[in-house]
Amino acid sequence: MASKVILVTGASGLVGSAVQKVALEEHDVGDKWVFVSSKDANLESEAETMALFEKHKPTHVIHLAAMVGGLFRNLKFNLDFFRCNMKINDNVLHACFVHDVNKCVSCLSTCVFPDNITYPFDESNLHDGPPHDSNFGFAYAKRMLDVMNRAYNSQHKCTFTSVIPTNVYGPHDNFNLQDGHALPGLVHKGYLAKKENNPFVVWGTGSPRRQFIYSVDLARVIIWMLREYNEITPMIVSVGAEDEISIKEAAEMVVRAYDYKGKIVFDTSKSDGQFKKTASNELMRTYLPDFKFTPMEQAIQETVDWFVKNYDIARK
Ligand code: NAP
Numbered sequence: 106m107a108s109k110v111i112l113v114t115g116a117s118g119l120v121g122s123a124v125q126k127v128a129l130e131e132h133d134v135g136d137k138w139v140f141v142s143s144k145d146a147n148l149e150s151e152a153e154t155m156a157l158f159e160k161h162k163p164t165h166v167i168h169l170a171a172m173v174g175g176l177f178r179n180l181k182f183n184l185d186f187f188r189c190n191m192k193i194n195d196n197v198l199h200a201c202f203v204h205d206v207n208k209c210v211s212c213l214s215t216c217v218f219p220d221n222i223t224y225p226f227d228e229s230n231l232h233d234g235p236p237h238d239s240n241f242g243f244a245y246a247k248r249m250l251d252v253m254n255r256a257y258n259s260q261h262k263c264t265f266t267s268v269i270p271t272n273v274y275g276p277h278d279n280f281n282l283q284d285g286h287a288l289p290g291l292v293h294k295g296y297l298a299k300k301e302n303n304p305f306v307v308w309g310t311g312s313p314r315r316q317f318i319y320s321v322d323l324a325r326v327i328i329w330m331l332r333e334y335n336e337i338t339p340m341i342v343s344v345g346a347e348d349e350i351s352i353k354e355a356a357e358m359v360v361r362a363y364d365y366k367g368k369i370v371f372d373t374s375k376s377d378g379q380f381k382k383t384a385s386n387e388l389m390r391t392y393l394p395d396f397k398f399t400p401m402e403q404a405i406q407e408t409v410d411w412f413v414k415n416y417d418i419a420r421k
């Protein structure tokens with residue numbers, strides 16, 4: 106009999122696909138993995154969420170499912186981001202409680218931290234002030250996950266915790282030009298610019314700064330947390346503050362991955378969003394001092410190669 110039954114919500118997405126890949130590499134551990142998407146249950150529905158847990162009886166949960174989007178989708182749908190994510194998170198954590206799940210690791214994001222803050226911020230700053238205006242709906246809903254984790258622990262001794270990744274990218278991302286994040290948007294635009302011999306258009310000034318991490322690296326840390334991390338306190342997963350780069354530098358890496366020789370243009374009519382959200386990875390380094398992040402040039406090349414190979418089926 107399998108020692109753990111690990112249910113992964115949001116398994117068809119960017120992070121969930123990477124968790125599937127890493128879990129496959131560890132097939133000899135003997136756990137039973139159950140990967141689900143919205144096709145298996147709409148987690149906004151309490152009844153469907155309960156039925157899903159009843160069916161699979163998980164002992165452990167990696168909760169990734171969420172309404173997700175880049176800056177421009179957030180600007181348009183703050184209310185939807187708030188309501189959808191509040192419902193999903195309340196249903197999933199309540200189902201974990203009712204079904205005696207031993208541990209649940211959920212996912213926050215560094216874009217939910219206060220906007221007006223001293224950098225680099227750390228886990229203790231999560232609730233210190235209002236988030237950036239552009240994504241306050243998403244941010245407050247995600248912050249409530251941490252509130253619920255603490256409340257389930259104080260009232261019922263549950264081990265529900267969370268991971269806080271910086272900007273993630275990789276295969277199976279949402280490459281939609283309007284809704285997606287910066288990196289997949291740039292990968293898609295680089296593809297079109299090269300194919301159509303057009304200028305490569307970067308939105309905004311290119312000066313905002315981000316800490317990018319590869320989805321496969323994040324998946325390794327999340328699986329480690331599921332097995333080894335027993336605190337309720339969330340843990341930021343990021344490259345160091347010194348590895349933060351500008352959107353312009355990220356765009357140049359995409360250009361190199363395509364060997365694109367055309368013009369790069371900055372459309373400054375588009376919003377820059379938050380200038381930076383530099384996060385400290387000190388807590389993660391106390392647990393995982395030797396963890397090696399995939400070099401960004403290599404990870405972008407792998408992402409570009411995946412996108413080119415899977416252009417017809419990629420989310421775009
Ligand atoms: P994604 O690629 O958009 O995937 C979202 C996943 O959630 C999909 O599997 C989707 O299922 C599922 N989902 C959405 N609504 C659902 C619903 N109502 N019921 C059931 N499942 C639903 O997102 P991602 O980038 O992998 O994000 C995963 C987690 O990481 C999220 O919690 C996100 O906030 C967090 N995160 C992401 C980033 C980033 O840069 N991408 C950064 C920090 C944190 P379908 O495929 O069936 O729609």
Ligand code: GDP
Nearest residue numbers: 175176216285286287290308309313376377378
């Ligand atoms: P954020 O990191 O949460 O702010 O969200 P994004 O991943 O959407 O990154 C937004 C930043 O990237 C802003 O400075 C945008 O102006 C810039 N950017 C440049 N090109 C693109 C693009 O094609 N898509 C998106 N979403 N952002 C872009």
